[in-house]
Amino acid sequence: MKSPDYNFAMPDLLNIKTKPSMFCPGCGESIILKHLGIVLKDNHLQNKTTFIIDIGCALLSWNYFNLDTLQSHHGRSVPVAVGYKTIRENRNVIAFMGDGGAYAIGLQSLLHAAFRNNPITVIIVNNTDYAMTGGQMAPTTLSNEITTTSVSGKDPKEVGPAFHGPELVRQIADKNAFIARASISNPALLDTMLKKAFKTQSENNFSMVEVLSICPTNWKTNAAESFDFLAKMEKVYPVGEIIQNEKPSK
Amino acid sequence: MSDRKLITGNEAVVFGAIEGGAEAFFGYPITPATEILEGWAKLSDKNSNLKFLQAEDEIASGFAAIGAILAGTKAFTATAGIGHVLMQDAISMAENQRLPFVAVVAQRGGPSTGTVNYSQQELNLASFGGNGDGLRIVYSASSVEELYYLSAKIFSTAWKYRFPTILLSDGYLAKQKVTVKLSKPVKPFPESKILKEDIGNPTYIRNCYGSEEEFAKILRKNIDDYKNIISKVSECESYKTAGVTDLIIAHGSPAASAKDAVDELRENKISAGLVRPITVRPLDCRTIASAAKIAKRIYIIESSFEQFSRTVIYKIPEIAGKVNLLLKPAEGISAEEIVNFVTKVKK
Numbered sequence A: 001m002k003s004p005d006y007n008f009a010m011p012d013l014l015n016i017k018t019k020p021s022m023f024c025p026g027c028g029e030s031i032i033l034k035h036l037g038i039v040l041k042d043n044h045l046q047n048k049t050t051f052i053i054d055i056g057c058a059l060l061s062w063n064y065f066n067l068d069t070l071q072s073h074h075g076r077s078v079p080v081a082v083g084y085k086t087i088r089e090n091r092n093v094i095a096f097m098g099d100g101g102a103y104a105i106g107l108q109s110l111l112h113a114a115f116r117n118n119p120i121t122v123i124i125v126n127n128t129d130y131a132m133t134g135g136q137m138a139p140t141t142l143s144n145e146i147t148t149t150s151v152s153g154k155d156p157k158e159v160g161p162a163f164h165g166p167e168l169v170r171q172i173a174d175k176n177a178f179i180a181r182a183s184i185s186n187p188a189l190l191d192t193m194l195k196k197a198f199k200t201q202s203e204n205n206f207s208m209v210e211v212l213s214i215c216p217t218n219w220k221t222n223a224a225e226s227f228d229f230l231a232k233m234e235k236v237y238p239v240g241e242i243i244q245n246e247k248p249s250k
Numbered sequence B: 001m002s003d004r005k006l007i008t009g010n011e012a013v014v015f016g017a018i019e020g021g022a023e024a025f026f027g028y029p030i031t032p033a034t035e036i037l038e039g040w041a042k043l044s045d046k047n048s049n050l051k052f053l054q055a056e057d058e059i060a061s062g063f064a065a066i067g068a069i070l071a072g073t074k075a076f077t078a079t080a081g082i083g084h085v086l087m088q089d090a091i092s093m094a095e096n097q098r099l100p101f102v103a104v105v106a107q108r109g110g111p112s113t114g115t116v117n118y119s120q121q122e123l124n125l126a127s128f129g130g131n132g133d134g135l136r137i138v139y140s141a142s143s144v145e146e147l148y149y150l151s152a153k154i155f156s157t158a159w160k161y162r163f164p165t166i167l168l169s170d171g172y173l174a175k176q177k178v179t180v181k182l183s184k185p186v187k188p189f190p191e192s193k194i195l196k197e198d199i200g201n202p203t204y205i206r207n208c209y210g211s212e213e214e215f216a217k218i219l220r221k222n223i224d225d226y227k228n229i230i231s232k233v234s235e236c237e238s239y240k241t242a243g244v245t246d247l248i249i250a251h252g253s254p255a256a257s258a259k260d261a262v263d264e265l266r267e268n269k270i271s272a273g274l275v276r277p278i279t280v281r282p283l284d285c286r287t288i289a290s291a292a293k294i295a296k297r298i299y300i301i302e303s304s305f306e307q308f309s310r311t312v313i314y315k316i317p318e319i320a321g322k323v324n325l326l327l328k329p330a331e332g333i334s335a336e337e338i339v340n341f342v343t344k345v346k347k
Helices: A029-042 A056-061 A077-087 A099-105 A107-116 A165-172 A187-202 A223-236 B009-019 B034-046 B058-070 B081-097 B123-128 B144-161 B171-175 B212-233 B252-267 B285-293 B307-315 B317-322 B335-346
Strands: A049-053 A068-071 A092-098 A121-126 A178-183 A207-212 B002-008 B024-027 B051-054 B075-079 B102-107 B137-140 B165-170 B177-183 B236-239 B246-249 B272-277 B279-281 B297-302 B323-327
Touching: A029 A056, A029 A092, A029 A121, A029 A187, A049 A056, A049 A077, A056 A092, A056 A099, A077 A092, A077 A107, A077 B024, A077 B051, A077 B058, A092 A099, A092 A187, A099 A107, A099 A121, A099 A165, A107 A165, A107 B058, A121 A187, A165 A178, A165 A207, A178 A187, A178 A223, A187 A207, A207 A223, B002 B009, B002 B144, B009 B034, B009 B102, B009 B144, B009 B165, B009 B171, B009 B177, B024 B034, B024 B058, B034 B051, B051 B058, B058 B075, B058 B081, B058 B102, B075 B081, B081 B102, B081 B123, B102 B144, B102 B171, B123 B137, B123 B165, B123 B279, B123 B307, B137 B144, B144 B165, B144 B177, B144 B212, B165 B171, B165 B252, B171 B252, B236 B285, B246 B252, B246 B285, B246 B335, B252 B272, B252 B297, B252 B335, B272 B285, B279 B307, B285 B317, B297 B307, B297 B317, B297 B335, B307 B317, B307 B323, B317 B323, B323 B335
Parallel strands: A049 A068, A049 A092, A092 A121, A121 A207, A178 A207, B024 B051, B024 B075, B075 B102, B102 B165, B137 B165, B246 B272, B246 B297, B297 B323
Antiparallel strands: B002 B177, B137 B279, B236 B272
16 A cells, blocks of 8 residues: 655654554554654754664554664563663663553663663653553553543542652652653643753763653543543643652642 | 683683673672672673673563663673563563573572572573573583583574573582683674664564464564574583483583482493483483483483473483483482482382
């Protein structure tokens, strides 16, 4: 099948053969990847970048870019990125993962990479659920949010409130590390955060950007409802650079 | 070049790895393998070309080693027991993605702390521990000198054939300090970049497949490749096996005892010999079968419950009727015990 004739913003970087991509209709991940591509192109990083991805929906980007890409195991993209960067010190190394990979199964490695100030960039897509497996409760699931494993709504007294990953990492990260949260509702800010993250990596420091995203398939929401829920997420998860050791809000 | 040195088994691993071209080590402290981590840390402190990371756990050690391997570096890790269990996450991925993963496993006994000294109970784990078919190459050393030699060789095996390669040691071997002759091992097989860093022709390595058929096609190729290298990588030592009536089959430390036992049995006019697989996966079945053919009695000796004998008998079923098992899970086996066992069975 011939690929449609798209006019992409970063034609060198996109693996055009894989478009349209395999993400669910309306998924926020395509927006994040598009902006990641634009930032890599605008900052002349396409020849320097190695892309390490997790499993879950992140795996659908295994051939998304014309970049060396390794798909790792669940939560293991961070240690793979650390090992790669140990050898290839001048590469721009990205670990791309979901909130379950980063904050549940792979949290130990994320915290220690930040603690050691390993110069990699971790990009975490937060859609408040385990999307690839059908929308189970994640650490990031909001209080009272209904998922397939929080069937009456997530009870913060039983399983904890919404998990604030960047705020947690900020507690132990080096002072020169860059820790931020962005949202697909504000692509310009997302670009700025990604750019700062890569600059931080180039200065030999750890960086991490959590991106709030939408998951219409598992949320069972239409376009308007998806963005309404995203607005609700942004009230719980403040967007911007996490400057200091702020106490996570409810 | 040959050199005589008073060293421990774990020191032998570090020296051997250097000879094999290793340039990076990722690990986590665990008895009885810890001195490999410490030994590498010391070398790395003096030589910035030798990369080192003490990771947060064995899962991260394994995956960080994979990261360094992808960058074209001979990287490795060392672990034991429950650390080896965690390591299976990374080894399974390396097996499926055909990455030259290298690990040294100093076997210990039991779960949790268990005994930190000795066992041969990690043979199954090293060979078949992942969610795959066990397309791995597993060596078993039976002396400190051999630990040195094999610690160099495993890198060449892994990089040449692209299957995870594991060297089994154990707490007795790792901690014993002996004078050994360190001969220069064979010239190392060269490493190369796996992620090629070529934007015009990117390398994609994945773990996701569109269908069972798509994955099966990849597996079939890997299995064919594995079958094709069996005759090239499998190794076995035959010790005084010509025309013997009583043949011992053992690997690792018990094989060292068995060698002494063979000499003693021969002094007692018993026609005994030993075949010792150096690769426990894949096995050099031809050598074992040929030594076993005329033997009247066969003794399979191991410090585990049938992990080794099950594989040997499955692969060489014609010996089943004449096999006698001396199984001492997680306990050492002396030459005297083996002599007594053989003598008793023979009567």
